[in-house]
Amino acid sequence: MTTQIQENGNQIIATMSGRLDTAAAIPTTEAVKPLLEASNKQIILDCEKLEYISSSGLRIFLSIRKEAAAHSSKVIVRNINADIRQVFVMTGFISLFEIQ
Amino acid sequence: MESLDLHSEFILEQYREALPVVSRLKEIVLSTLRDAINKNGLIVTAIDARVKTEQSLAGKLALKGQKYHDLSDITDILGARIITFYTDDVDRIAAMAEQLFDIDWDNSVDKRRLHQLDSFGYNSLHYICRLPESLYRDPEQPQLNRIRFELQLRTTLQHAWAAINHDTGYKSGVEIPREYMRQMNRLAGMLELADDEFSRIRTELNDYRRRVQQLVQNGKLDDVMLDGDAFRSYLQARPLDKLNKRIAAINQAEIQEVSLVHYLSILCDLGCKTLGDVNRLITDNTEDAYRLARHQLGNTDLDIISSAVGLQNVCIVSILKQGEGKKGLVRMFDALNGQTPQNELLADLTYTQAAALPFMKEHN
Structure with missing residues (x-):
């Protein structure tokens, strides 16, 4: 699991690849720290190469969203595959994120 | 100087x-x-x-x-x-x-x-x-x-x-040209009227909210028309807590509180006109909504859910019971998540999962 962060003007794009499972949660939490401190930014979680998300991964997404709201930033989840989208539905989080 | x-x-x-x-x-x-x-x-x-x-x-x-x-x-x-x-x-x-x-x-x-x-x-x-x-x-x-x-x-x-x-x-x-002063004073009169109207509207809205809260507290849900204020008052009584806790128990999940206001337009689409209609919709579909959640989550280790999951499943079940099928589900996902082609895929998946449940067999 890798997370690459790229800042582009008002946007911060986090490109996530691989399986965001329990084992990957700790390094991913560390990798997304710059997102938690971003103020007045559009945070894009690009999940085109994200294959799987567990509860631990959902918690990371939720903490990014919570911190973004506190720092007047906005989170957009982009390019999630059908399985991950289904996870968002089954857990009732589909309306919480702007998913593109 | x-x-x-x-x-x-x-x-x-x-x-x-x-x-x-x-x-x-x-x-x-x-x-x-x-x-x-x-x-x-x-x-x-x-x-x-x-x-x-x-x-x-x-x-x-x-x-x-x-x-x-x-x-x-x-x-x-x-x-x-x-x-x-x-x-x-x-x-x-x-x-x-x-x-x-x-x-x-x-x-x-x-x-x-x-x-x-x-x-x-x-x-x-x-x-x-x-x-x-x-x-x-x-x-x-x-x-x-x-x-x-x-x-x-x-x-x-x-x-x-x-x-x-x-x-x-x-x-x-004294310095102002007369015609200009007249126009400014005309505007001042209009703004004074607008100020009074804004205050009056706020007072009336507050009165309305109090009346709605009173009716909800007294259980007179059929007397309350469904709108944003009424829905918020109704949700304060936490009518979905029991269902959400049952769903959470499937995987011993924690429940994250989220807003349910997005569901207002879906409930209106489902024909709810009063809070009484919403309450009946929830009551009538609670058991099938729980079964749908159990069917979806039972084979996963997802141990976190949102407090919207109960109402979301109630709406899914109700849409399918009304015979709206996949199109109805797409409309729901469009309302929740914005229009996107992937909502078709989600509707397909949800429909397939629900198809295995008894209520679908009874309504087909």
């Missing part, structure tokens, strides 16, 4: 000496006002304060310096201003200011009450105040309690009118 006479120069010198204490007074007044407004739960458009600049004071002295004996006669060296949304709030904040500060009533003026029956124009409440020792005292700077300052209170619309009128550069009504 114009040259001033000796008397005005003397006042200007007093001003320069007083500047540090006036600046400190400004900070104390501002923080006192902000704290009191927050404490009283009031929402205002702006709170600000300014210390009169030397240039502005010199201009004033050049015009009417002989009117003032010394600096203490000038009451707007420090000016604070609070701009409110509603006229009622001007009066509430005025009452608050009366409690906080010592008001110099002889020099305070309510411009709102000065107009003749047939005239309209500048509307604002001006209080001349002093900081009482009971509120703030510094033995090193007793002037803090002696310097008078001006507090202006007005609504956003009154402020817009005053700011635009000021922008014309005319200092007094």
